[in-house]
Amino acid sequence: MNRRGAIGIIGQAMFMAAAFPAWTQPAGWPRRMTDADGREIEITTPPQRILSSSVTLTGTALAIGAPVVASGTTVDGKFFAQWAEKASDVEQLWPAGRVDLESVLMIAPDLILVSASGADSALAQVAQFSAIAPVLVLDYARQPWQSLAEQLGQATGREDQAAALLAGYDRWIEEQRARMVLPSGPANIVSYHGPGMPNPVAIATGVHGRLLASLGFQIEGPPPDWPGTDAAAGDFVRVAYEYLPDLTAETTFLLNAGQDRVEAFMADPLLANLPSVRAGQVYALGETSFRIDYYSARQIVELLAAQFASGQAG
The missing domain is CATH 3.40.50.1980 (Nitrogenase molybdenum iron protein domain)
Known part of the structure; x- marks a missing residue:
């Protein structure tokens, strides 16, 4: 790893130490999950700086109020139109298919989301991402957005927000029907x-x-x-x-x-x-x-x- 990368990881560690001193460890953390890639991952504290390498996953994370600070984009360098207005504070990273590891270090995330498949998948970079922050691989191609919301709620400590979103959506569907x-x-x-x-x-x-x-x-x-x-x-x-x-x-x-x-x-x-x-x-x-x-x-x-x-x- 080059000097810049080492400095980035040290900076991330300092951020986490400042944000979550040992004597204020939140109840229920750390959390252990099995992701779509079959890996066991540990998330030590509620994420505060989520990097979504998949533009498809970003919309569901935003819907539950997860703190997404940066996201990959579509192949033409945009966010999806249905939620782009909700992402005014989210930094646009690389277009789908072109991962930039240096930008990951600069973001200093405490959780990285990766899609298991699709044009916006960064599955090949999981090992490199894991040296920076916990990596959660999710498979949006094999499950509805509702179950993705539940998984993201568990990973971010926003289970209540995810449950409220889903319950409200179900009621609204019945009203429209x-x-x-x-x-x-x-x-x-x-x-x-x-x-x-x-x-x-x-x-x-x-x-x-x-x-x-x-x-x-x-x-x-x-x-x-x-x-x-x-x-x-x-x-x-x-x-x-x-x-x-x-x-x-x-x-x-x-x-x-x-x-x-x-x-x-x-x-x-x-x-x-x-x-x-x-x-x-x-x-x-x-x-x-x-x-x-x-x-x-x-x-x-x-x-x-x-x-x-x-x-x-x-």
């Missing part, structure tokens, strides 16, 4: 890209499928033996464009889309005989719908509640 009049029949969720590209279709048990199911929709997932698909990856099956006409649901929701994408889908001659196209029941889930966290989930539900509140759709 009561306002809605849904179209009849099943619905599917498609990430539509057109010819020459995969067109992922959500599985019924994925995070998007569960979100719409919580509002009362019956989700049609792709057949498990559908020809021309890749293996299921997380919440989606990567469907060959030519097989989209095999979908049978009477309603289609388009992921990461606005009205322009709906119009393109409806005008696609290959899809003209889809039940949802014939019925005129194709709807956008919004531009922030690809990654589901507390903030994007609310935006999706607000959009659907407005769409179906009058019962005129379908």
Whole structure:
């Protein structure tokens, strides 16, 4: 390790000693957790300076009020639009896929969050991060944001805040569901890209499928033996464009889309005989719908509640 790195670690140790003298050790700490990478980690005191190397994890951490001071960004150097305004005090670090260890030392975090997968994963740097601060690896691709919130609550001492957030969200979902009049029949969720590209279709048990199911929709997932698909990856099956006409649901929701994408889908001659196209029941889930966290989930539900509140759709 070079001199700058040594100074950074010494500075971190001095910060922790000043913030949490031995005689004021909080009750219930240290805490030991098993992360998504199977490692046993120890977090000695409630974190005060969290560095999230994954922009996807940052939104859920912010939702429970965790003290995130710095975060990785999307590949184009931005935060997700659904929570960017909540992150005005969060320092933007590297774009997804480009880790800068020197900036980690300068931040002097007392907890580092890492995604187990995805373009914003820094899994290869866990050993180097661990020389600076405890590292918690979380797998957002295999669980809903609610369970991530619970894990982050445990890791940060904000269990009560996480529980309150989830309880309030559940009540709000029930309120929105009561306002809605849904179209009849099943619905599917498609990430539509057109010819020459995969067109992922959500599985019924994925995070998007569960979100719409919580509002009362019956989700049609792709057949498990559908020809021309890749293996299921997380919440989606990567469907060959030519097989989209095999979908049978009477309603289609388009992921990461606005009205322009709906119009393109409806005008696609290959899809003209889809039940949802014939019925005129194709709807956008919004531009922030690809990654589901507390903030994007609310935006999706607000959009659907407005769409179906009058019962005129379908």
